[in-house]
Amino acid sequence: MARLLLLTALALLVSSVVAHGGLANYTVGDTWYRGFSPDDPLGDQEGKPWMIQRIWASIDPIFFVNDTGLACNTPGTAPPSYIPIAAGDNITAVYWYWLHPYGPMSVWLADCGASCEDANVNDLNFFKIWEAGLLEGNIVEGIWYQKKFQNWDGSPDLWPVTIPATIKPGLYVIRHEILSIHIEDKPQFYPECAHLNITGSGTAVPSPEYLAKFPGTYKEDDPSIKIDIYSDAVKAQTNYTIPGPPVWNGFVNKYCQDC
Ligand SMILES: *[C@@H]1O[C@H](CO)[C@@H](O)[C@H](O)[C@H]1NC(C)=O
Ligand SMILES: *[C@@H]1O[C@H](CO)[C@@H](O)[C@H](O)[C@H]1NC(C)=O
Ligand SMILES: *[C@@H]1O[C@H](CO)[C@@H](O)[C@H](O)[C@H]1NC(C)=O
Ligand SMILES: *[C@@H]1O[C@H](CO)[C@@H](O)[C@H](O)[C@H]1NC(C)=O
Ligand SMILES: *[C@@H]1O[C@H](CO)[C@@H](O)[C@H](O)[C@H]1NC(C)=O
Ligand SMILES: [Cu+2]
DSSP: OHHHHHHHHHHHHOSSOOSSOOEEEEEETTEEEEOOOTTSOGGGTTTOTTOOBOOBOOSOOBOOTTOGGGTTOSBOOOOSOOEEEETTOEEEEEESOOOOOSSOEEEEEEEEETOSSSOOTTTSOEEEEEEEOEEESOTTTSEEHHHHHOOSSSSOEEEEEEOOTTBOOEEEEEEEEEEEOOSTTOOEEEEEEEEEEEESSOOBOOOGGGEEOTTTSSOTTOTTTSOOTTSHHHHTOOOOOOSSSOOOOSOSBTTBSOO
């Protein structure tokens, strides 16, 4: 009930967005890159020269691991522009009013080759560069990064990540994913993608064990995806395995940190 009252108060504060949430903008240093806003007409945004984010039409989640929108949301239409960023720099994703507290968050990259506009995001090989799940305590009462990420004071929710310093430069899709598991056995995926033009002199490329396709990589019956966090079997657990391959830290392989 307290939660409901809080949500109602928030709904009054934020007339446009009352539930869920989405990645609206990006920053690199002091530069602000505008992404898609579901509050504004599609025609004012889609294909505009400044657009760097792949279009996502609504703040509603994706419920199934086999949904083609799992890669870059729906419809996932490619933008004409790229965010320029140097390998080793941070990019911050800017959300409004993230409301869900449970589940992992992850950031992925995929090398587009000659062009991200022409790439089919369902065919790209994504690799994870960042993840955070249950930070401390148990599944229901513990602290998740997703819960810490929420600002309840009306300020944007900021999610900074660092582009691996050693990565081979080129055109990449960056994919942010929030998996929310607050509803029993009904996972909610919130993926959003943008286009990056990464510069630098690195040569590192992840090996095959780091690569993932969306859909394809996640399984419906993965105990971290189909999960009832309130059940007696789960609620007191203090472990949570984040789905997908391990994070690639930019090293060419685990035995060689400088090559
Ligand atoms: C995706 O998975 C859901 C749940 O298992 C199933 O109902 C649906 O038919 C599947 N869709 C496709 C396109 O395979
Ligand atoms: C980049 O992000 C990391 C991790 O969040 C943070 O520790 C570091 O201070 C950031 N660097 C800059 C220049 O903002
Ligand atoms: C994203 O940027 C647009 C345009 O500058 C702005 O209207 C909107 O409030 C921003 N949204 C967030 C969540 O920062
Ligand atoms: C990517 O950045 C490089 C270096 O600034 C530039 O030469 C190239 O034209 C950019 N490519 C795109 C597609 O923006
Ligand atoms: C927690 O660990 C148990 C025992 O190893 C395992 O069965 C369970 O799947 C794990 N739970 C999650 C959500 O990773
Ligand atoms: Cu929601």
